[in-house]
Amino acid sequence: MxxxxxxxxxxxxxxxxxxxxxxxxxxxxxxPVADGVVAIHTGYFFGNxxxxxxxVGLVLVDSGSRETASQTLAALRRWDDSxxxxxxxTHGHIDHSWGARLLDQEADARSTARPRIIAHRxxxxxxxxxxxxxxxxxxxxxxxxxQPGYVFPDGHRRPDEVYDDQLALTIGGVRIELAHGxxxxxxxxxxxxxxxxxxVSGDFVIWAFPNAGNPRKVQRFAxxxxxxxxxxxxxxxxxxxxxxxxxxxxxxxxSQILADGAQVLESLTRQTLExxxxxxxxxxxxxxxxxxxxxxxKPYLLPKYDDPEFVVRNIWHLFAGWFDGxxxxxxxxxxxxxxxxxxxxxxxxDRLAQRAASLAAEGRIxxxxxxxxxxxxxxxxxxxxxxxxxxxxxxxxxxxxxxxGKAIYAVFQREAETLAAS
Ligand SMILES: [Zn+2]
Numbered sequence: 001m002x003x004x005x006x007x008x009x010x011x012x013x014x015x016x017x018x019x020x021x022x023x024x025x026x027x028x029x030x031x032p033v034a035d036g037v038v039a040i041h042t043g044y045f046f047g048n049x050x051x052x053x054x055x056v057g058l059v060l061v062d063s064g065s066r067e068t069a070s071q072t073l074a075a076l077r078r079w080d081d082s083x084x085x086x087x088x089x090t091h092g093h094i095d096h097s098w099g100a101r102l103l104d105q106e107a108d109a110r111s112t113a114r115p116r117i118i119a120h121r122x123x124x125x126x127x128x129x130x131x132x133x134x135x136x137x138x139x140x141x142x143x144x145x146x147q148p149g150y151v152f153p154d155g156h157r158r159p160d161e162v163y164d165d166q167l168a169l170t171i172g173g174v175r176i177e178l179a180h181g182x183x184x185x186x187x188x189x190x191x192x193x194x195x196x197x198x199x200v201s202g203d204f205v206i207w208a209f210p211n212a213g214n215p216r217k218v219q220r221f222a223x224x225x226x227x228x229x230x231x232x233x234x235x236x237x238x239x240x241x242x243x244x245x246x247x248x249x250x251x252x253x254x255s256q257i258l259a260d261g262a263q264v265l266e267s268l269t270r271q272t273l274e275x276x277x278x279x280x281x282x283x284x285x286x287x288x289x290x291x292x293x294x295x296x297x298k299p300y301l302l303p304k305y306d307d308p309e310f311v312v313r314n315i316w317h318l319f320a321g322w323f324d325g326x327x328x329x330x331x332x333x334x335x336x337x338x339x340x341x342x343x344x345x346x347x348x349x350d351r352l353a354q355r356a357a358s359l360a361a362e363g364r365i366x367x368x369x370x371x372x373x374x375x376x377x378x379x380x381x382x383x384x385x386x387x388x389x390x391x392x393x394x395x396x397x398x399x400x401x402x403x404x405g406k407a408i409y410a411v412f413q414r415e416a417e418t419l420a421a422s
Contacts, residue, residue, distance in 0.1 A: 008246055011246060011299060022045075025041035027042070029042075031247055033241060038050065042068035044245055046064065046065040046068040048062065049076075053082070054171050056085050057082045059174070060086070061241075063087055063103060064102075066094060066098040083107070086118060087100055088189065088191055089119035089189065090191070090201075090203065091123065091187050091189065091202055092122075094152075097157065118167070119161075119187065121162040121164055124158065126187050129218075143408055145407060177193075178190075182224035183212070184210070185203075188204065190202055201241065205300075207245030209307070214310065219317060220314050223315070223318070229258045233255055237251070240254045240257065260295055283325070291308040305403045336378070336380075339377035352378065353375035356389075359371065369392055372393075373389070376419075380419065381422075387416070390414075393410075397409035397413065
């Protein structure tokens, strides 16, 4: 058994953290998975790529993140120096599509043809949306990854060819089948190599709880995501190259990671729909739906990036729109007015803040956050109140498991600290 296989076994059982795998691939690593097929890794948070040798050049599935695409390309070139004939985007997210511009630059420098880029039709609409919402995306991504000053890329490399439901290609003698499904995005493609029995899933598999609830992103599609994982299961793939994390080898393991991902999304969808149909409010649903604990404990379904509670919200939104069932929220008063009114009733904004601090000390952080926020809205320039507010969000972040949740709390903790110091 190779060292790498040993690490994989420990990742699979949860004995090794994903950071250990990231260390082994950082700088760019090639992992052969079948004859003429490799996975290219640069670390957990950076999208994987896959490369396929053909008689007319290389086919790439995805092209790497802005941060590491040059490593992706360098690793590819250590393996094979042939021209890149075709690039398939599994979806238009920048951690998968950004690197295409490097491939264009390389082709120009070598005076060879630029690669043909193929994607689902909705990638075109995504890039139009990115152009229309550049400021929003910079803000949202900066908050999601807790990177103040983050600037979202522009000049997205558009696909040259798009398809709708499925597309079967033969490129340089290699059969390559593309199929569309909705999941994290509406523009997703999974790629199947029937001769090698290799499945390239894109972000349908990410070695973490499915990112189907992201608070500030456009609609995600948990039920469709589950259905697409079930379709992938019917392929009986021998190897799965996921969007993030190590490749999975062996039919049984591939089937299990697909089935477990489907099952947890099916469960959340079923529970949410039952309650929607029974007329419960969003708040009641959030506090009564839970992901099955045995699935949440799987090393490849840990809620370390997204949070199942956010996914429940997104399922609500998919079926039921934005109104959460609380009539006071249908046409709300300005937040500062409501906060001032409640602060006056409580005997002052500082009373709200004091109660927030004691609730936080008792571990009742959800209630503490409500009161701290009301206190801060009623008296935004009160330094003591802002200090309490920052401590409450620090506590919220320390008990949060998801990267997105932690980052959002950290942003508001920092905002309160700045106000407290001003
Ligand atoms: Zn990704």
